[in-house]
Amino acid sequence: MINQKNVQALYNLPTNVEFCKKCTISNQRPRISFDENGICSACNFAEYKKKIDWSIREKELADLCDKHRKNDGSYDVVVPCSGGKDGSFVAHMLKNKYKMNPLTVTWAPHIYTDIGRKNLDNFIRIGGFDNILGSVNGSVHQKMSQLAFLHMGDNFQSFIYGQTNFPIKVAVQHNISLIMYGENGEVEYGGDMKNAQQPTRDIKDHDGHYFSGKPPEFWVEHGVSKSDLYPYMPPSYEKIIKNKTEIHFMSYYHFWDPQENYYYSVKHTGFESNPERTEGTFSKYAGLDDKTDGQHYYLSYIKFGIGRATSDVSHEIRDGKITRDEGVLLVKKYDGEFPKLYFKETLSYLNISEELYWQVIDSWRSPHLWSKIDGVWKLNTTVWDIK
Amino acid sequence: MRNIRLISRLDIKAPNLVKGIQFEGLRKLGDPNEFALKYYLQGVDEIFYTDIVASLYERNSLLDIIKQTTDNVFVPITVGGGLRSVEDVLAALRAGADKVSINTAAIKNPSIITEISKKFGSQCMVLSIQAKWQGDHWEAYYDNGREHSYLDVVEWAKKGAELGAGEIILTSVDKEGTFKGFDHDLIRAVTDAVSIPVIASGGMGKLEDINTAVNYGNADAVAMASVLHYNHHDINSIREHCLNEKIPVRKVSSIGMP
Amino acid sequence: MSNVVVIDYGMSNLRSVQKGLEKVGAKVTLSSNESVIAKADHLILPGVGAFESGMNGLKDAGLVGVINDYVKTGNHLLGICLGMQMLLDFSEENGSYQGLGLIPGCVKKIPESNKEQVDRKIPHIGWASIKQPKIIDWNGSCLNKIQSNDFFYFVHSYMAVTESQKYMLAHCEDDGLLLAAAIKKDNVTGLQFHPEKSGEAGLKVLKKFISL
Numbered sequence: 111m112i113n114q115k116n117v118q119a120l121y122n123l124p125t126n127v128e129f130c131k132k133c134t135i136s137n138q139r140p141r142i143s144f145d146e147n148g149i150c151s152a153c154n155f156a157e158y159k160k161k162i163d164w165s166i167r168e169k170e171l172a173d174l175c176d177k178h179r180k181n182d183g184s185y186d187v188v189v190p191c192s193g194g195k196d197g198s199f200v201a202h203m204l205k206n207k208y209k210m211n212p213l214t215v216t217w218a219p220h221i222y223t224d225i226g227r228k229n230l231d232n233f234i235r236i237g238g239f240d241n242i243l244g245s246v247n248g249s250v251h252q253k254m255s256q257l258a259f260l261h262m263g264d265n266f267q268s269f270i271y272g273q274t275n276f277p278i279k280v281a282v283q284h285n286i287s288l289i290m291y292g293e294n295g296e297v298e299y300g301g302d303m304k305n306a307q308q309p310t311r312d313i314k315d316h317d318g319h320y321f322s323g324k325p326p327e328f329w330v331e332h333g334v335s336k337s338d339l340y341p342y343m344p345p346s347y348e349k350i351i352k353n354k355t356e357i358h359f360m361s362y363y364h365f366w367d368p369q370e371n372y373y374y375s376v377k378h379t380g381f382e383s384n385p386e387r388t389e390g391t392f393s394k395y396a397g398l399d400d401k402t403d404g405q406h407y408y409l410s411y412i413k414f415g416i417g418r419a420t421s422d423v424s425h426e427i428r429d430g431k432i433t434r435d436e437g438v439l440l441v442k443k444y445d446g447e448f449p450k451l452y453f454k455e456t457l458s459y460l461n462i463s464e465e466l467y468w469q470v471i472d473s474w475r476s477p478h479l480w481s482k483i484d485g486v487w488k489l490n491t492t493v494w495d496i497k
Numbered sequence: 498m499r500n501i502r503l504i505s506r507l508d509i510k511a512p513n514l515v516k517g518i519q520f521e522g523l524r525k526l527g528d529p530n531e532f533a534l535k536y537y538l539q540g541v542d543e544i545f546y547t548d549i550v551a552s553l554y555e556r557n558s559l560l561d562i563i564k565q566t567t568d569n570v571f572v573p574i575t576v577g578g579g580l581r582s583v584e585d586v587l588a589a590l591r592a593g594a595d596k597v598s599i600n601t602a603a604i605k606n607p608s609i610i611t612e613i614s615k616k617f618g619s620q621c622m623v624l625s626i627q628a629k630w631q632g633d634h635w636e637a638y639y640d641n642g643r644e645h646s647y648l649d650v651v652e653w654a655k656k657g658a659e660l661g662a663g664e665i666i667l668t669s670v671d672k673e674g675t676f677k678g679f680d681h682d683l684i685r686a687v688t689d690a691v692s693i694p695v696i697a698s699g700g701m702g703k704l705e706d707i708n709t710a711v712n713y714g715n716a717d718a719v720a721m722a723s724v725l726h727y728n729h730h731d732i733n734s735i736r737e738h739c740l741n742e743k744i745p746v747r748k749v750s751s752i753g754m755p
Numbered sequence: 756m757s758n759v760v761v762i763d764y765g766m767s768n769l770r771s772v773q774k775g776l777e778k779v780g781a782k783v784t785l786s787s788n789e790s791v792i793a794k795a796d797h798l799i800l801p802g803v804g805a806f807e808s809g810m811n812g813l814k815d816a817g818l819v820g821v822i823n824d825y826v827k828t829g830n831h832l833l834g835i836c837l838g839m840q841m842l843l844d845f846s847e848e849n850g851s852y853q854g855l856g857l858i859p860g861c862v863k864k865i866p867e868s869n870k871e872q873v874d875r876k877i878p879h880i881g882w883a884s885i886k887q888p889k890i891i892d893w894n895g896s897c898l899n900k901i902q903s904n905d906f907f908y909f910v911h912s913y914m915a916v917t918e919s920q921k922y923m924l925a926h927c928e929d930d931g932l933l934l935a936a937a938i939k940k941d942n943v944t945g946l947q948f949h950p951e952k953s954g955e956a957g958l959k960v961l962k963k964f965i966s967l
Contacts, residue, residue, distance in 0.1 A: 372522040376675075383521045385629070385671075387643040394521045394643075431523065436510075439553045499881045499929065500906070540954070542882060542908075567774045573908060573952045574771075593770040595803075595910075595952060618804040620878040620910045663878050692867075694880050717876065747882035747906035749954070 112469040115263065117413055117476035125478050127415065127491040133424035134437050134493045135300060138414040138479065142300040152300030156428035164365050170309070171363035175208040178288040185213035185240070187288045190277040192216055192399050193230030196292035196368060198375040200360045201239055204290060206378075212290075215280050217273040218245040219400030220255055220265075221452070221459060225384050226399025232380030244276045250338040255402065256460045257332050263413060263474045265460060266406035268342065275344040278313075278355060282345045287354040292371075293361035299425065309362035313350055367429055368396070389449040390418035392440050402456045404449025412471055415479045415489050417445035442494040500745045501711055502542040502718035503735060505725050506698055507532060508549045509578070511558040515549070516726050518674035520627075520642040523549075526726050530565050536725065537570040539732035540749035544574045545598065545666065545696075545720055547625075551579025552601055552640050560592040567593035575666075577625055586613055590621070598666055600625040601639040604646045604653075607660055614661030623696075624662035626650055628683055629670040635683055642670035650683070651690050658691040665695045666720060672700030674723050679706055684714030696720050704730060704738040711744050757781045757965040760795035762822075764812040766802045766837065775951030779962035787816045797965050798825055802837030806846040806862060806913070809837050810854065819855065826857060831942045831967045833897070839938065839945025840915055848913050858940045860917035866932065875930055878912040883927040885936040885948075891924060896939055897946075897964035898925055905956035907936070907948035915947065942967075 117123065121140045128137045130150035137144055143151045180186040187204055191197025191214045204210040214233075219226060234241050246254075254268030281289050293299075297306045305311060329339055344350065360366070372395045375381035383394040390407050397403055397418075411417035423437035432440075449456075457467060472487075480487055507529050508515050514532050515523040526532070533544050544566065551557045557579040566574060576589045577598030586597050602609050603624060614622040627642050628635040628650045635650035646653075654665055667687055669680035679700045688695045697716035700706070701724045710716045724730055739746040759781040761772050773783045776799070784791060792798060800822065802809045813819055826832055834842045843854045846862035854862070868874050884906050885898070893899050909927065915935040917923050924937040924944065938945045944964070950957035 369522045369524065373518070373524075376518055383519055392643065394519070431525070432510075436550055436553065443553065499876075499879075500883060502881055537954070564770070567771050569778075571771070571775055571778070571951060571954055571957060573910070573949075590768050590803075591770065593768065593774075595768055595771070595949075616804070616808075618912075620880060620912065621803065664880060692874055692876055694876050694878075717881070747884070748904045749906070 112466075112473040114473050115476075117474060118478055121413070123414070123476070123478070127479065129493045129496055130424070132434065133427040134420050134434070134441050135424045136414070136416060136420075136493070139300055139416055140414070141296070150300050152298065152424065153428055155297060155300075155306060158306075159365060162365075167363045172208065174288070174309075174358065174363075175204070175210055179210055183211070185211050185284055185286050187212045187290055188277050188281045188284075188286050189214045189290050190217070190273065191233065191239075191241075192219070193226065193233040193381075194397075194399065195371045195375040195381050195395060198233050198237060198379040198381055199371040200290055200292050201233075202237055202374070202378050203360070203364070205239070212239065213280065213284060213286065214239045214241045215277045216241060216243045217269065217276045218243055219403070220251060220269060221401040221455065223399055223401055225382065229381055229399065232382070235380070237379030242280055244272065244280075244341065246272065246341045247338065250334065252459055252461065253334060253338075254329070254342070256462065257329065257334070259405070259460055259462070260470060261328075263409050263470065264406055265402055265409075265456070269400070269403075271342040275342060278344045278350060278357075281355055282349050282353045285353065287356055289355065289357045291357065291359050293366050293368075294359040297359075298361055298366060299421070309358045311357045311359070313347075313355065313357065368425065369429060369431055386451070388418070389451055390444060390447045391422045392419060392444050393422050396422065401452035402459060404452060405456055408446070408449055409471070409474065411446045412474045412480075413476075415491075417441075417447070419444040419447075420493070438494050442492070446489075498745050499717065500747050501707075501716070501739065502696070503732060503739075503746060504543040504545055504696060504718055504720040505533070505536040505541045505732075506545045506547070506720040506722040508547050508722065509559060509562065510550050511548065511562060514726065516674065516723055518723075519670060520673065529562050532726065533566050533570055536732055537572060540736060541572060541732050542718070542747065543572055544570065546574065546576050546578075547598065548576075548578025549641055555579065557585060557589065560588060563589070563593045575623055577623070582609070583612055583616055586617060586621075590617065596621050596623050596664070598623040598625040600627065603657065604637065604639055604648065607656065610657055610660040610662050614663065619661050619663035619693075622662050623664045623666055624654070624657040625666045625668070626654060626657075626687075627668050627670050628680070630680070630683070635686070638670055642673075651686050654687045654695075655690050658693045662693060664693055665691065666698055667695055668720075669699035673698070675700055676702030676723060676729070678702055679710045679714065679716075679719075681709050681714045684710055684716050688715040688717075694718065698722075702729070704735060707735070707739060707744065708742055757796045758784070758794070759797045759799060759965060760784050760786055760792050761799040761801060762792065762813075762818065763787050764809075764816045764818060766804055766809055766812055768803060769801060771949075771951045772799060772801050772835065775958060775961050776965065779958050779965065781961075781965050787818060789817070789821050792818075792821055792825060793828075795825070796830065797967070798822070798830065798832045800832065800834040800838035800841065802835065802841060804837060806837065806840060806848040806854070807850065807852045809841050810852055813841070813855075822855060823857070826943055829942055831944065831964065832857075833964050834943075834945040835951070836911060836947060836949055839947055840913060842938070842943060842945045843915055843917075846913065857943045858917060858922055858938055858945065859919065860915060860922065860938070862913050863916050865912060865914050865929075865934070875932070878910055879929055879934070880910045882906040882908055882953075883929065883936070883948075885925040885927045887925060888920065888923055890920060893924075895967070896924060896937075897944060897960050897967065898937060899963050900959055901925075901956070905959070907950070907953040907956060907960075909934075909936075909948045911947060915945065
């Protein structure tokens with residue numbers, strides 16, 4: 111029997127659901143804030159972005175590259191990249207415009223989709239990049255994903271650990287100080303504003319955001335040994351400091367526009383969008399390389415009432431691509447769509463029964479968000495019902 | 498051979514002209530009427546408008562745009578997007594459209610093709626097919642290449658013609674917006690199957706792409722979007738290319754046309 | 756400035772005809788009113804769709820007699836597309852239906868294959884240039900200024916066949932077949948193509964018509 115989780119307490123969620131007046135995100139997204147006009151911090155940041163003098167930021171990037179460029183044939187920047195549109199954009203810009211020598215680093219998905227693998231291959235071959243693909247012991251990765259699903263309600267946690275720490279490991283191993291990510295998600299998508307005015311992430315912050323209160327000891331307790339965990343762990347803090355490691359975000363230096371990254375990567379690195387509409391949303395050009403990631407977004411929908419469509423719509427509204435009216439209709443149409451395409455495969459990967467799966471899902475439904483009406487679960491408040 | 502028609506395709510999210518790649522990542526490009534007028538003055542043969550959020554909003558929002566277009570553009574205008582009934586079609590024609598293009602409504606209720614062609618004439622009823630290659634056949638999609646119909650494109654085209662469609666506009670979801678050339682095999686498969694005019698759409702990049710669409714694909718017309726909107730080629734040079742290559746097109750006098 | 760009336764009898768796209776005429780300087784009224792029509796300097800009978808529906812539309816609006824009376828005044832009438840076809844005696848479209856009988860002849864389906872047995876696509880849709888038959892003089896007609904490199908937009912499945920060649924004002928060639936592009940008897944002219952949809956060439960024709 112799976113225990114009912116106190117989602118509100120765990121994530122510090124307000125009881126009354128409110129939606130941003132500009133985009134469609136709700137106050138249930140952890141770490142977001144709303145101002146006195148009912149506008150979310152991410153939308154406010156999007157307005158602020160337009161007022162930034164980007165030529166100054168670009169100069170800062172040029173200086174940063176001048177400082178790190180090695181000119182001796184060895185790598186001078188690590189670019190974490192899955193072969194998707196954003197990382198491809200970053201890698202290509204750094205190499206071609208800023209004359210850096212990037213080592214691109216990919217943390218392998220749990221189960222590759224064909225289009226995901228194709229895009230990574232195209233990135234390497236058409237874009238022209240050296241790439242290290244970090245693949246964890248498959249059975250460990252499965253176990254980690256299962257434990258994350260059962261205990262944290264997110265099968266993707268294990269992936270997220272590695273995605274954060276592996277590039278740092280590679281950077282230290284190769285004596286590369288500079289790591290350049292794409293966007294600072296916490297800033298662009300409405301989380302922690304602490305980092306909005308600076309280009310870097312404080313390395314110590316990793317633990318707070320990405321370990322979700324489950325220290326490595328938890329895993330050992332559940333049959334995952336220290337050496338199993340090794341690939342997920344960052345190098346020692348001393349080594350990170352000795353390497354003078356800096357984590358930067360391209361979104362600080364360059365006006366971040368994912369749609370423009372799409373066009374750029376189609377042109378320069380052979381990127382292709384998903385041949386199928388991504389389940390749970392209307393788009394085809396984001397998050398398309400892992401068959402199991404649909405569950406991650408579905409769980410977000412269960413926990414917070416925020417599905418993939420809501421997130422996609424919100425940033426498209428902020429980027430000026432669609433209107434809020436259109437966004438609301440897209441959310442109504444696609445949000446919370448069950449990811450059935452890879453459901454059976456994911457269940458098998460997680461090695462759990464469908465019965466257990468649904469018990470876990472339901473254990474994350476907070477009554478402040480969900481009610482069962484005539485045997486069907488419904489969200490108490492939806493963005494399309496609010497006038 | 499009849500003269501091949503050079504058509505400009507404008508996807509609209511009122512009030513903007515938009516364009517994507519494989520129907521994804523739609524960028525706003527500007528005022529549709531500015532583009533339509535530009536193409537008219539360059540000598541385009543027809544204008545095709547599609548309201549691409551019509552299905553989402555459950556209405557076609559192009560009527561005001563078409564009214565404005567007819568003030569200054571004197572070539573045939575086709576309107577599509579969210580047209581579901583004879584009343585919708587009548588409203589579009591009264592606003593200035595000469596033809597209507599139907600996709601979703603026809604897939605969900607094929608008898609609407611007959612209804613419209615009976616009431617307004619088959620020449621008014623253009624069946625719009627969005628085709629995606631599935632490894633061994635093409636499948637018809639709707640809602641901007643997002644939703645499966647599970648219909649085989651060639652069979653659907655045949656059925657549409659039998660039901661009374663006067664023309665087919667055939668867009669390759671795989672190729673559109675890519676500048677990589679039309680899906681010539683797709684065009685040929687459909688032109689071989691039907692005896693109504695077929696307009697090839699999706700993928701034009703080089704001038705030579707028209708040669709293959711017409712000479713191999715047997716297309717009766719080509720619809721162009723990205724290649725025109727992004728100014729890779731203009732209608733004048735495209736027409737000149739056709740004339741040089743002995744592809745029959747109408748001649749347009751240059752007097753009064755900038 | 757010519758006071759042009761475009762007959763409104765419920766058969767679709769009047770807006771383009773109106774806009775085209777206004778572009779060439781006419782004052783345009785859309786109407787099915789008898790007295791408005793009678794006062795027109797020039798009269799336009801547009802039409803898209805099936806012959807039977809078109810004639811029923813005219814009959815229901817009580818316009819058959821009105822049009823005939825107008826023609827007797829000697830002022831010019833222009834039928835466009837279906838409007839042209841209705842000027843003839845009868846049509847074979849979906850049966851046999853009587854037309855206005857203003858120009859002797861009938862309406863037949865465009866043959867589906869040419870002499871070499873190659874299939875012709877129906878409807879005939881597209882741009883074609885028009886030719887002046889040897890026995891015909893374009894002076895005094897709306898085609899007066901037209902040249903061989905003027906192209907016009909055709910969209911039809913049926914064609915006009917006049918009783919005498921003297922009424923065939925212009926033809927166009929479609930895969931070996933000579934189709935009636937324009938017909939004329941005295942002050943009654945019919946155009947198979949759409950002058951309001953034929954770019955600058957079409958506007959030229961409209962401009963000439965309103966000056967007749």
